[in-house]
Amino acid sequence: MTEERKGGNAEPTTHFGYKSVPESQKAEKVAEVFHSVAAKxxxxxxxxxxxxxxxxxxxxIELSGVRPGNRVLDIAGGTGDLARKFSQLVGPTGEVVLADINASMLKVGRDRLLDxxxxxxxxxxxxxAEKLPxxxxxxxxxxxxxxxxxxxxKEDALRSMLRVLKPGGRLLVLEFSKPTSKLMAKAYDAYSFAFMPLVGKLVANDAASYRYLAESIRMHPDQETLKAMMGQAGFDRVTYHNMTSGIVALHRGIKP
Structure with a gap:
């Protein structure tokens, strides 16, 4: 669990990178980051x-098992990498929904796929993602x-994803995770907190957003924690695959 909840009448807080912010402000702050980085x-x-x-x-995509005629929802679909491939797989009888909470990212994805x-x-x-329509x-x-x-x-989002899936349907969560070796973790920290903001400044003129992205990765649940969260949300047969020494993990769960 990464979220914090404080007693009394104070508004519950959560993390925004390494900072604590009121829960009501997080979505807006994340939106500002992605409005800033969408074009690049x-x-x-x-x-x-x-x-x-x-x-x-x-x-x-290979692990998704998507076939012609399927309905696929790609949440936080951004610039449409997955949606583009799913569109080919489901064919004219299928349907793909590219969903994103951020209007700037959604516009970039829509324009790109239309092009x-x-x-x-x-x-x-x-x-x-917490209240899928x-x-x-x-x-x-x-x-x-x-x-x-x-x-x-995240728990609310996982339950929302479970709700919209058909029985037997699959959820796939691709996300940065925890490196499997101390050496890789050390190298990855140097890369994340020095190289990423530098490139963000030089290419996107935005070091702060890429510093937040590096921090948000560290605050995300590790492989086993996310696996447990998916099970608690109601998914069966939850597994994960580490890639690039655990820098990224792909979790998969089935709706009973």
């Missing part, structure tokens, strides 16, 4: 991951890539 998001992803994010997403000619079976919805038992697969760590109440 794809370029920065490639620079900061050395292109590895494409391999992590490819593995997510690529991906439109017919993709919908774009501004939505909060979709019917019960609606989707065959739900994905969230590099978005769960920014959600204020």
């Amino acid at each position: 998001y794809d370029v920065m992803n490639d620079l900061l991951s050395g292109g590895m994010h494409r391999l992590w997403k490819r593995f997510t 690529l000619g991906v439109a017919g079976n993709v919908q774009f919805v501004q939505a909060d 979709f019917p019960d038992n609606h989707f065959d697969c739900v994905t969230i890539a590099f978005g769960l760590r920014n959600v204020t109440h």
Whole structure:
């Protein structure tokens, strides 16, 4: 559990990177970060991951089991990497919803996919992961890539994802996690807190947002904690796969 709740009449607080902020302010502060980085998001992803994010997403798609005719929800879908591939997999009889709480990111994703000619079976919805505006038992697969760590109440979001999945449907959570070796963890800390803000300043003219992103990764639950949270939310057969020495993990759960 990363959220804090204080006694008395004070508003509950949560983390925004390494800072504590009132829960009511977190979504707005996260929105400011992504409004700032939206235009350079794809370029920065490639620079900061050395292109590895494409391999992590490819593995997510392979493990999703998405087939023609399926309904897929991609939460925090950003610039549309996963939605684009899912659109091809589900075909004309299927449906993909690219959802993001951030209007700037959603616009970048919509414009990009329209430019690529991906439109017919993709919908774009501004939505909060904690309160998904979709019917019960609606989707065959739900994905969230590099978005769960920014959600204020992760337990609420996981339950919301469970609700909109059909029985037997799959949730896949792709997220930064805890390196599996001390040496890698040390190198990753140096990279995150020196290199990421520097590149953010040089390329996106925004060091602060990339410092927050590095901090938000450290505040996210580790592999076993997130696995337990998914089980508590009601998912069955929860497993995870470490990638790049645990810098990233892909969690998968099934709705009973």
